[in-house]
Amino acid sequence: MIINAAFRNVEQVSGAIALLRQYGTNANQMEIFSSKPVELKPGVLDRTSKMSLIAVLAAIFVGSLVTTFIYYTQRDYPLVTGGMPLTSGWATGVVTFELTMAGAILGTVFMFIWESGLMKKSRCPAPDLPESGMILQIECDADVDTVVNMLQGCGAMDVDTLEKS
Amino acid sequence: MEAAVEFSGEQTTENNVRRDLLRPLTGASGQYLTAVVLCSAVVIWALVAWGYQIHYGIGVAGINRPVFWGFYIINFVFWIGISHAGTLISAILRLTDAGWRKPVTRAAEAITVFCLMIGGMFPLIHLGRVWLFYWLIPYPNDRLLWPNFRSPLVWDMTAIFTYMTGSVLFLYLPLIPDLAMMAKRSQGVRGFLYRKLSLGWTGSDRQWHAMERAMKLMAGMILAVAVSVHSVVAFDFSMSVAPMWHSTIFAPYFVAGAIFSGIAALVLVMAALRHFLHLQHYLRPLHFDNLGKLLLLMSLIWMYFTFAEHLTVWYGNNPAEINVFNVREHGVFASALWCMVTCNFIIPFILLGVRKLRTITTICLASVSVLVGMWLERFLIVVPTLSHPPLASGWGAYTPTWVEWSITAGTFAAMALLYLLFVKAFPIIAIWEYEDDH
Numbered sequence: 068m069i070i071n072a073a074f075r076n077v078e079q080v081s082g083a084i085a086l087l088r089q090y091g092t093n094a095n096q097m098e099i100f101s102s103k104p105v106e107l108k109p110g111v112l113d114r115t116s117k118m119s120l121i122a123v124l125a126a127i128f129v130g131s132l133v134t135t136f137i138y139y140t141q142r143d144y145p146l147v148t149g150g151m152p153l154t155s156g157w158a159t160g161v162v163t164f165e166l167t168m169a170g171a172i173l174g175t176v177f178m179f180i181w182e183s184g185l186m187k188k189s190r191c192p193a194p195d196l197p198e199s200g201m202i203l204q205i206e207c208d209a210d211v212d213t214v215v216n217m218l219q220g221c222g223a224m225d226v227d228t229l230e231k232s
Numbered sequence: 233m234e235a236a237v238e239f240s241g242e243q244t245t246e247n248n249v250r251r252d253l254l255r256p257l258t259g260a261s262g263q264y265l266t267a268v269v270l271c272s273a274v275v276i277w278a279l280v281a282w283g284y285q286i287h288y289g290i291g292v293a294g295i296n297r298p299v300f301w302g303f304y305i306i307n308f309v310f311w312i313g314i315s316h317a318g319t320l321i322s323a324i325l326r327l328t329d330a331g332w333r334k335p336v337t338r339a340a341e342a343i344t345v346f347c348l349m350i351g352g353m354f355p356l357i358h359l360g361r362v363w364l365f366y367w368l369i370p371y372p373n374d375r376l377l378w379p380n381f382r383s384p385l386v387w388d389m390t391a392i393f394t395y396m397t398g399s400v401l402f403l404y405l406p407l408i409p410d411l412a413m414m415a416k417r418s419q420g421v422r423g424f425l426y427r428k429l430s431l432g433w434t435g436s437d438r439q440w441h442a443m444e445r446a447m448k449l450m451a452g453m454i455l456a457v458a459v460s461v462h463s464v465v466a467f468d469f470s471m472s473v474a475p476m477w478h479s480t481i482f483a484p485y486f487v488a489g490a491i492f493s494g495i496a497a498l499v500l501v502m503a504a505l506r507h508f509l510h511l512q513h514y515l516r517p518l519h520f521d522n523l524g525k526l527l528l529l530m531s532l533i534w535m536y537f538t539f540a541e542h543l544t545v546w547y548g549n550n551p552a553e554i555n556v557f558n559v560r561e562h563g564v565f566a567s568a569l570w571c572m573v574t575c576n577f578i579i580p581f582i583l584l585g586v587r588k589l590r591t592i593t594t595i596c597l598a599s600v601s602v603l604v605g606m607w608l609e610r611f612l613i614v615v616p617t618l619s620h621p622p623l624a625s626g627w628g629a630y631t632p633t634w635v636e637w638s639i640t641a642g643t644f645a646a647m648a649l650l651y652l653l654f655v656k657a658f659p660i661i662a663i664w665e666y667e668d669d670h
Contacts, residue, residue, distance in 0.1 A: 099437040102413065103668040104444060107437075114441045122449055140370065140378050151382070158382040161464060165390040168457045172398045175449045179405065183442035185431040193434035196413075198247065204436075 069231055070205045070214055071194045072223035080203050081111050083221035090217065092205060100194055101201035118178040125174025130167030137162060191231065200224075206231070249667055253659045254414070256509045263508070264652065271649035278642020281635045282357060290360030292635050299618040299630035303640055304358035306610045310493070311351030311643065312392070312465050313486070313606065317494030318344030319399045320458040323451040332522055334665045335514045339505060340498050341403040342660070346650040347497075348396045350643045355388065357639060384468045391457075391464040398454050405446055408433050409664045462490040469613065475553040476545060476560075476617050485537040492530035492576070493606035496599035499523050501651065503596045505660055514661055517592060524595040527602065528584040535577045552622035560616050568608050575605025 074080040084097060084107075094112055099105050141154045180186060194202045203223075207214050215226050260268075285292050295302040318340035325333035356362050368389050370379050379386045412433035415426035433439060466486035469477040479485075499520065506515040542561075545553045560569050579601040583594040615630050654660070 100435050101437075101440070102409070102435055103664045104440040105437060112437065114438055116441070116445055118442070118445050119449060122453075136370070137381050141381060144376055144378050146378075146380055148382075155382055158387075161387045161460075161467070162381055162390050164460060165387070165394045165457070165464075168453055168460075169390075169394040169397060171453050172394070172401060172450065172457075175446050175453070176401050176405070179442050179446035180431070182445075183439040184436070185408075185433065185439065187432075189434070193436065196416075196435045198250075 068207045068211050069191045069229050070207050070211065070218070071227045071229075072203045072205070072215075072218040073197060073200060073225040074203060074221075074223055075200050077105055077107065077201075079222035080105070080201055081107055083203055083218055083223065084112050086217050086221060087205065087214065090214070092207070092214075096206040098191075098204045099201050100196060100204060102196045102198060105201055114182075116178075116182055118175060118182060121178045122171045122174040125177070126167045126171035129170025129173075130163050133166040134159060134163045192229075194227075250413075250663060252511070252513065253661050253663050253666070254417070256655055257414075257657070257659065260656070264656075268649065268652050271645040271652065274645030275642050275649055278639045278645070281638035281642070285357070285360070285635050285639075286362060292633060294630055294632040294636055296628075296630075298621055298626050298628045299615060301358075301614050301618055302630055303632050303636040304354045306607070306614050307640055307643060308351050308354035308358070309465055309486075309610045309613075310607050311347045311354070312462065313490035313493045313610075314497045314603075315344045315347035315351060315395070315399070315494070316458055316462060316487075316490040317347070317498040318342065319395075319402055319454045320344075320491060321494060321498065322402070323454045323458070326447060326451040327455070332519060334668075335511075335516075335661045336498070336502065336519055336523075337665070338403070338406070338658075338662050339501055339660055341399065342651065342654050343494070343497055343501055344399045345396075345403055346647055346654075348392065348399060349650070350646055352392050352396065353643075355385070384464065384471050387464045388468060391461045395457050395461045398450065398457050402447075402450050402454055405443060405450070406662050406665065407658060408443070409435065410659050410662060413663065414659070459487055462487045474617050475550070475556040475620070475622065476541075477613070479541060479544075481537060481541060485541060488530065488533045488537055489606060489609060492527070492534050493603060495523055495527045495530060496602035496606070499527065499595055499599040500603070503592060505655070506592075509655065509660065511661070514666065520592045520595050521590060524584050524590050524598070527595070527598060528580060531577055531580040531584070531602070535573075538573070538576075555622075555624075556616050556620045559620055560612060565612060565616050568612055572605045572608040572612060575601040576609065577605075 072083065074083065080099060087097065088094065097112060099107075099112070137159050138154055145153055191204060191206055194204060196202075203218070205214060205218075211228055215228065218226050293302065293304070295304075318337075322333065322337040322340045322344075325337065356365050359365060367377075368379055368386060408430055411426045412430035412435070415423055415430050418426055463483035463486065466482040470479055470482035472478065502515050502519065502523070505511055542557070545557050548554075559565050580598040583589050583598040583601075619628050619630055621627070
């Protein structure tokens with residue numbers, strides 16, 4: 068079952084999440100939907116992210132690829148340099164820097180799309196976004212009535228239940 | 233009961249914000265249509281001039297020995313400089329978490345994208361044989377020729393590619409929640425496009441977290457890229473052993489000048505949006521006052537760099553450099569030099585430095601003055617050096633032709649046109665960010 072509970076403010080939704088977690092609901096089974104970011108206190112519903120790591124790895128990968136490409140191109144197809152060194156760390160550094168940053172940017176955007184689940188079909192249908200306030204969605208396999216009662220006890224204004232498709 | 237009343241009040245305010253910020257997207261006034269037609273006409277005229285140049289060759293432009301860089305490179309540096317308005321300013325304000333930035337950032341980020349589109353065209357226009365532009369791109373070819381990676385032109389290409397990619401994404405990511413909201417309110421082709429562009433945004437906390445993380449990371453990266461881009465543009469000059477170009481401070485001098493002209497452009501765009509889209513409630517005197525102070529600070533920094541650059545050249549008394557210095561200071565380019573100093577330092581210093589004089593109107597006047605001054609600065613960097621090479625026998629002059637004037641005018645019209653179309657397609661203030669802040 069999927070339960071959608073509408074809340075007015077962050078305090079109420081935080082209370083509901085804490086209660087549900089005590090009850091044994093996993094953080095991955097809960098999702099808050101809102102038309103603007105909801106600032107929860109640390110530990111309430113933390114989401115881990117590998118965005119920074121992937122951005123750094125993408126930067127290193129693209130930077131290395133570019134540097135290797137420039138090095139071998141300059142060595143295998145030498146230009147007439149008029150006595151200047153064939154490969155130059157200074158000049159290569161500029162191109163390497165720019166494309167390393169391009170790698171980091173594209174890595175970040177890729178991870179944004181991946182972690183936010185955009186362009187992926189969700190397991191549960193997203194509720195219509197409220198103009199204000201927020202909706203807590205719970206993927207519930209246990210006693211639905213108990214969960215609904217808990218949500219109402221925490222101040223949920225409106226609680227809907229629907230079958231998982 | 234009290235909470236319910238409060239809740240409904242909050243909803244009303246949010247509805248008002250959405251109504252106000254989405255209003256410019258619907259309908260088109262006579263004033264708007266006139267502006268679009270006028271700008272389109274100038275852009276078409278510029279395209280005709282460019283077509284004429286492509287057909288008859290680069291000889292129809294005024295660039296010739298010894299001045300091989302003219303209006304096209306001046307405009308390239310000018311527009312890339314203005315592009316720093318958006319992404320750089322937006323990134324700094326995001327990283328420092330300046331609350332007042334929220335109504336400003338999208339307008340600024342859009343400036344960056346449009347200026348880069350326009351500025352990035354100039355090296356292609358300057359090529360003359362534009363159809364061979366892809367020779368700059370490293371690709372395997374049967375002539376076994378590869379671009380020279382030591383050339384600042386290749387650096388330019390990579391820098392602008394990265395900056396353009398980053399800036400478009402930096403503008404697009406915070407637009408996604410607004411696109412999703414607009415998709416629900418729109419029908420037909422518009423609704424379809426908004427739905428596709430919103431990538432299935434649902435407003436879940438995972439998405440908001442990912443967005444916040446991505447924007448913080450991107451802001452840091454964009455900051456580094458923006459600084460590097462204008463440094464690379466400065467390297468186009470300072471890597472050559474030419475009088476008054478071969479300077480170690482050129483890169484920071486260019487970056488400071490870019491931020492300076494960028495802020496001026498942002499002020500003017502914001503003033504236009506405020507007036508024509510009736511956004512007085514959102515773009516407040518506080519925003520203009522803060523940007524005015526930033527403009528004043530950049531004016532002082534710019535003057536410091538200009539003074540340091542000129543003093544060093546004068547004191548060095550190198551014959552090649554002092555010739556260029558002299559034509560700039562009291563020769564044929566003196567009027568342009570002193571006009572530049574007046575526009576970039578004296579006028580902003582008086583209008584922005586005196587607190588009582590600092591109003592939206594005077595900040596706009598100072599911004600116009602700065603844009604004129606910064607265009608002249610780019611002119612004074614490019615033309616005097618090229619027209620006065622170290623050997624006096626090689627001295628020459630530069631007179632731009634109607635083709636260069638037309639293309640220059642066309643770029644200003646193109647900027648206005650792109651902005652006019654953008655404000656009809658997307659909310660110019662990030663609705664979710666504004667609501668989040670209030």
